Amino acid sequence: MRILMLGTGPFAVPSLRALHASKHEVLLAVSRPPRGRKPLPAPVQLAAESLGIPDWQPETVNSDESRQKFVELQPDLLVVCDYGEILKSETLAVARLGGINLHGSLLPEYRGAAPVQWAVLNGDSETGNTVIRMTPGLDAGPAVGVDRVAIDPDETAGELEFRLAERGADLVMKVVEQLATGTEIVVEQDKSQATKAPRLTKEHGQIDWTRSALEIKNQVRALQPWPRAFTDWQRSSGGPLRLIVHRVALCGDSASNTAPGVVVATGGELVIASGKGNLSLLEIQPTGKRAMRVEEFLRGNSVQVGDRFS
The missing domain is CATH 3.10.25.10 (Formyl transferase, C-terminal domain)
Known part of the structure; x- marks a missing residue:
């Protein structure tokens, strides 16, 4: 399949590497532009450059310019992870199969920017990864892949996030193969069980x-x-x-x-x-x-x- 990868932070890097090593073609790696007084390239941008994958850092992927660029690439699928912007329905529609998103929690628990941190903060003994079919809502689409992971009682959020990122790459590849063959299993989220995981300060x-x-x-x-x-x-x-x-x-x-x-x-x-x-x-x-x-x-x-x- 022809894939556009949208990711910014380090959580997305293992998935980008796995897609690059697969039989599928990564057309472009898209990340958020650097911010701050001393802006640094995003981890996904650096990983893409090291792998020889074209990369791009638009101000927003929901602009007409971005959508036109994506349409010209004729992608089959958008793979999104740790990107930092909610995609509108018009943006998801540029790919034949729409988009999937890797999220570091057992959705609908911990929707938001800091799912791993909140799971540790709340003393949870288990978390995991969920791959969802993307909708314009925040982490609200139906699940197409789930992987449950035990949390060590002495593990930090950084250590757990690293483990989840590595395992998440395997889950992404499993779902991509299912989408390619039309064998994916879709499970709607129970919205009544949704909890939020806002960014920590x-x-x-x-x-x-x-x-x-x-x-x-x-x-x-x-x-x-x-x-x-x-x-x-x-x-x-x-x-x-x-x-x-x-x-x-x-x-x-x-x-x-x-x-x-x-x-x-x-x-x-x-x-x-x-x-x-x-x-x-x-x-x-x-x-x-x-x-x-x-x-x-x-x-x-x-x-x-x-x-x-x-």
């Missing part, structure tokens, strides 16, 4: 020590590698010091008279009471410095039992 990273140790651990895992969880050590002198928290471990129950956010053990470890249970900080990053194991941090910083984190 830096504000999601602030640790609230009145929450349980397990909830905070899930927060730390979910916000890796971005935007990352953080807390402030209320030092007796020098003002508060912000610490980015990279890795933690559950550490027993807190004493009944220990307030959340108070240090209950220090020395070779740093254990803090939460609303339910204690949490041991394992790897942290002081503001303006590199990440380090907590033992290294404690050698240069005098954290005492009874100090407060907020």
Whole structure:
């Protein structure tokens, strides 16, 4: 089949590589244009260039100019993953078979930009990938492929997303082959079960020590590698010091008279009471410095039992 690949972020790269290695022809790789003060090429753009696939970064794929370019290429199918723009029905219609989209959740759960992060944040034990037939709605089309994946209780969102991206490429290829032979199985989503997964912000990273140790651990895992969880050590002198928290471990129950956010053990470890249970900080990053194991941090910083984190 003649395929147009639409993707921007790293989640889409394994699918692009799998399509390129297959018997199908990738006519063009389309990604969102670079943004920001120091714009960098998108991961999909870099991958396409390394594979020798033509690439393009239009402001929008829903313009008349974009649709005309696609029509001239005569694609059979649009394959979309981690692209960043909802395609209108007129855009989907440029391909003979329309479009499919790889999404990193078991739809209709976690529709939106951050499905992997929200699954980890909520402490889910299972997630997966869904390939849908695309409609103009947000992740709302019928499913044509599903792959269920267990979540390790210590796995970060970044680690899980990498696994899902690799497995997702296999699922995309399976669905593409079914579409080529007309053997796909279509299952409508139950809209009543839909949940949302909006993009996380830096504000999601602030640790609230009145929450349980397990909830905070899930927060730390979910916000890796971005935007990352953080807390402030209320030092007796020098003002508060912000610490980015990279890795933690559950550490027993807190004493009944220990307030959340108070240090209950220090020395070779740093254990803090939460609303339910204690949490041991394992790897942290002081503001303006590199990440380090907590033992290294404690050698240069005098954290005492009874100090407060907020």
